[in-house]
Each structure stands twice: as C-alpha cells, then as structure tokens.
Amino acid sequence: MKITEKYKHEGEGYSPFLIRPGWQVAQLNYEESLEIENINRLDVHFETDEAFLLMEGNALLVSAQIEEDRIAYDMQVMETGIIYNIPKNVWHTISLKENAKVLIIENDNTHKDDFEFYYFKKEQQREFLEAAMDIWP
Template sequence: MNRHLLEVSEFNATGYAPVVDFQAWRVAMLNYIDELDADKIDNFQCHNETDEVFVLLSGKCILFCAEVGEDNNIGEIMSWDMQPNKVYNIKRGVYHTHTLTEDAKVLIIENSDTSDDNSPKIMIDKAVNKQLAIITSSLWGALYSR
C-alpha cells in the first residue's frame, strides 16, 4: 500500500500542538491545560493575519472575545459556551482566549505561519481574570467550582 495516501495524526497530551501543516494552513489540537483554567488565564491574544477556527470535539470549552481600547486595555468581554461539532470562526484581529474542562478536546484550523510574531498578547489584571472566572462559573456551575 502506498504510505503517501493517508496520514493519521492525534494529540493526547496537555496543551496545544499542530498535527497537520500543509502549505498555507494548519490543523492543531488543544487539550486541557491548567494554565487555561479561567482563574489562571493571564492574557488575551489576537492574530493579525488570519481568522482562527475552533471546533469542540469533546468536553466543554468557553471562547472569550474582548473589545480592546486604544489604551490596550480589555473592555467588554463576550463569551460562547461552545457546542460540539459547530464551527466557531474568530475573525482576524479579535482578542480572544478560552477555558476548557479536563476532558476537552478542541480542533483548531489556522494559517500555518500563525505564531507569536504575528499574534500579539495583552496581559490581563486580576479584575479581568476574576470576570473570566465569574462567567465560567455562571455557565458551568458545579463543573467550575474554584
């Protein structure tokens, strides 16, 4: 059999890892990592050159998007409790972050050249961090008991 017909990939460790890169696009997986617990998130990130697509495969994930003022401070925070098998497209230039349950697995599609060089971060203070924890608690109740 020709081994170039199919490539099968998976990622089951904690955190984020690309699993397929091809020309201009990348498929990655995001699994639970404790630094993305709502009460531990320390930044919002945006991608200057690409949209980014998220698909929840298992578990639970909340996508947070934030308006950012001219002073680079986080303004209004919007949240989406992701539903399995729906496609969530974060538009280019939108600051975002996410929190996941320990059993979560999220598929990510982005440009293959997406990196820290073209994806600035805004560090958040304890007040914004507390907002994320409150939103998570209100959406997940007992699943998030910090």
C-alpha cells in the same frame, strides 16, 4: 497502499500537527493553565482567522474588544460539532475543562509569530472570572 494520513494528539496543551503552505490544523487538549481561574491574558492574530471545533468535553470560547483598558466579552459555551470562527484582529482566549479537546484551523505561521498577548490587570482578571462563571460554572 496507504494514501490517507492520520494525526492524533494525546498529550496536554497545544500541538500543531498538520502544517501545509498557507494553513495548519492544531489540537488543543486540556491542561491546567486552561482552567478558567488560570486564564490571565487574551491573544490576537493579525494575519488569520482562527476556527475552533470542540471534539469532546467542555470548553468556553471568549472573544473580546479592548478599548482604553475596558474589555467587552462575547463568551460562548462551545457545542460539539459546531465550528466557531474568531476573525483576525479579534482578541480571544479559550478555557477547557478536564478531558476537553479542541481542533484549531489557522494560518501555518500562527503559532510561530502571528500573535500578541494582552495580560490582564488584577481587576480585569477578577471581572473576566466573574463574567465567565456567570455562564460556565
């Protein structure tokens, strides 16, 4: 008799794979768009916190406050085995280096309709990259 379910995401990018009423587990694996120099936006969720767990590799988790096109960052080089939470209504992004894998726990509809993007202006993207490279070369 098999009762325990198993899930594994081997491909690149984001995959929500365990979805239940009210919550879901997803995995984010490295893909080229997640390299620090390719990050061009922040996103926010209005209905859910989003918890992140670095499973392997290297990742940079970024939360931010935006006021009149000025962005203040809180950047965390993630440690394996530590759970990081981004509260709802907080702008954020994540950058992964090759072979990194991150587990994400959030509301079940987050990947469908609970998000908004803030795209960087050219100068904001340069400032973001400079700030990130200071702690995560």
